[in-house]
């Protein structure tokens with residue numbers, strides 16, 4: 001069975017956000033479609049996220065909800081991949097659970113796909129970064145570097161927040177990478193992509209899961225996978 005729109009939502013310790021997130025999705029989808037599903041991927045949370053998700057599943061029969069539970073924390077990349085395997089939508093959006101990315105943009109991206117048959121994917125980029133100056137500068141420098149040394153084009157402010165046609169997601173699923181670096185995969189696969197700005201909000205509850213060390217590790221994954229820079233270092 002196919003449906004119009006799937007939302008894939010990686011969740012790691014998001015007990016304070018998932019219920020509000022669901023409400024915001026319902027509101028945003030009003031007037032667009034009721035033919036949508038939400039796939040929450042609980043990435044080994046140690047708080048009450050899995051219980052909250054079970055409650056949402058049991059209490060909201062008006063929305064198609066799927067919950068995938070990981071046996072431990074595998075990271076957002078793995079959570080997105082698992083979500084894609086379960087998504088049956090004609091369009092598939094990746095969106096965070098912490099309400100930094102307003103679900104209204106998922107609808108905006110859906111409408112762009114509706115109106116532009118030649119467009120395969122709509123990516124949302126942060127119109128203005130609202131993180132610390134140092135982290136923001138480091139991220140920009142990283143993207144410049146990786147863009148310079150890679151054959152793949154990296155857009156510095158592109159996030160994972162995007163909506164793809166189902167065939168794009170099938171292509172992503174056909175890549176058997178083990179250490180996944182989605183920002184690379186999304187550009188490497190090609191396809192006709194439109195970018196729209198979005199206004200990033202403050203995290204609703206809880207803290208970012210990306211400490212400096214985790215970000216650095218992720219950056220190395222990208223450099224190793226998408227450039228031959230390490231081979232050139234004497």
Ligand code: UDP
Pocket residue numbers: 009010011012013014043073074075076079095096097098100203207208209210
């Ligand atoms: N996330 C996840 N697994 C992780 C880390 C994060 O599923 O190991 C989820 C998290 O719950 C959120 C999204 O990925 O929905 C983005 O994470 P976060 O908000 O911490 O990142 P930031 O917005 O600070 O870049």
Ligand code: MG
Pocket residue numbers: 096098100203208
């Ligand atoms: Mg966040």
